[in-house]
Amino acid sequence: FVSLIREQNLHSMLVTPVVYEEEPIGLLTLYVDRNHRFNDDERLILRALADLGAIAIQNARLYGRVFSSEESLRKSERLTTLGTLAAEIAHEIRNPLMVVSLLFDSLQLDENSDDNQKKDLSIIREKLDHLDQIAGRILDFGKSREAFRKNLPLRAILEEAALLVRLKLEQSQVTLAVIGEFPDLLVFVDKGQIQQALLNxxxxxxxxxxxxxxxxxxxxxTFDRKVSVLVKDTGQGIPQEFKDRIFDSFLTARSDGTGLGLTISKRILRAHDGDLELLDSGPMGTVFRMTLPVAQ
Ligand SMILES: Nc1ncnc2c1ncn2[C@@H]1O[C@H](COP(=O)(O)OP(=O)(O)OP(=O)(O)O)[C@@H](O)[C@H]1O
Ligand SMILES: [Mg+2]
Structure with missing residues (x-):
């Protein structure tokens, strides 16, 4: 700055703040290459220029805001259209699929097929079910079902979910522990939906x-009328390449997965003014956190 003044041989300077809505947002500086005493008129002109500048800057900022909100509006509009389209397609696929399924089952009554054929048939059956499951989940996803929320004891919700998977836990040799101090804590939730997320x-x-x-x-x-439910496992962890987009739809490492479980679960929690987050995942295990609203 000093070298610039020397280089340009500047002698006098008049500075005025650029103020918008009582906030200084910059400085407007006028230099003259000789000794000069600025008079009142000159000061007024510079002030006016600074005010105009402030308005121009503010306008530019407002336009920026308009453009970005317009863009996000467009994006959500596109997503809604896409969602509706997906639901329609899923619906259209489901009808012929049902016919194929029914006809397939009647074909299978034929007992003359050899072992290889039987194997093929069972794979076809499995894949048909898989397709139906995908279509069904997309339809569920599209339905903005009004949540039926009530004040319910969290303990009962967790215990019921545990009961539903008791057999599967035993078969997989997995032990389940529910911990934390929450004897009579009530949460304001749609029980079916929260259990669906928990089961996922x-x-x-x-x-x-x-x-x-x-x-x-x-x-x-937690303190803000919310309760966190941490679900921790000692499994192999989430594949590295999945971590950043684990809640994206159709992301799955399983041949029989739809990759919608986490997407739907997050959506459910968000609709409850809560959230579902991945806290940690590595070779020692994974931790997800569900946040739920405590009863009013
Ligand atoms: N606790 C976990 N430990 C390790 N990997 C996980 C865990 N939870 C999710 N993943 C990974 O994230 C992927 C996506 O999970 P998500 O529940 O969304 O779909 P999915 O289980 O594959 O299929 P589905 O829609 O039938 O639930 C899984 O395929 C798995 O690779
Ligand atoms: Mg799943």
């Missing part, structure tokens, strides 16, 4: 622990 997490954890392990559900009450 538990089943994912089971898949990640094919040789057994420990599943821990830990309840931690």
């Amino acid at each position: 997490l538990i089943l994912n954890a089971l898949v990640a622990m094919p040789n057994g392990g420990e599943l821990t559900i830990e309840v931690v009450e």
